[in-house]
Amino acid sequence: MADPLILYSTNTWLAYVIGERFYGSQHYVWCTPDFDARALPRIEQIAPPSSSPAEIYQDLYEDVRRGDKHSSKIKDNKAGLLRGAAAKRAASMISEDDYRVVVSTVKQAQGRDFRPLLYVIPFARVRAIVQPAPVELRAHPLSREYIIEHLPRVDFDALELPLGGM
């Protein structure tokens, strides 16, 4: 199969700014060339729509717009950010003080800080650092999903879609 042209990933604004400020503009992303599984021809719709960046964006956007304090997506994102900080601290990639600041920042974050951003990543720029996601964790064994552990900011665009209402 030919290399994809573009990879897409949905992340939160908070994850983005923490990567920018504390991790040297490096970002951990889970990405796929299929922005919206619903937009593909039926025969190519391998992954369930709920796993596509478009659907993740919409779900997160709705939770933030409604001010849903019990949003599992926001709680999940928070847990991931805290784990990321703990892992970086364990690897001595950040200082104890930075760890405390990151955790304090995540703890104090408000609903809108978890609004979604869409990362648009030209594949050619990340070919050397992109890794296929473990098959067991893909939405479908045949779906095209990748992980980039240290994605430099210069290699993607971050977009906030003008959906309104927020």
Place this chain on the structure above:
Amino acid sequence: MALEVLASVSQNVAVEAGYLAIRALKHLSGSVVPADEPFGAESVTARALAQRIIDEISSTEARPIPNLGRARVDYYISKIAEIVHARAAESIRIDAERGDAILAELREEFRV
């Protein structure tokens, strides 16, 4: 239920096990797959604990994880995430004022 165990193991094990269990749930997978092992030997313990959590959820619900349905998955993700939030912060003194100040700065600087 193994979720309670997350309160009694070391902080790194709890945070990592919670993270791995959430990831397995989120992807509707019955298996815990670590992408890396940032906490050394504690990562191995965390992986085993995460698998135990997933197995117990499956047993409590009397169906495999891929058949759980989104509402139940979200319920367990929320429960586990809340424990991770608490455990990740317990060894440090949260500086709410500094957190608020950094957020204000970041909101100003990164409007995207």
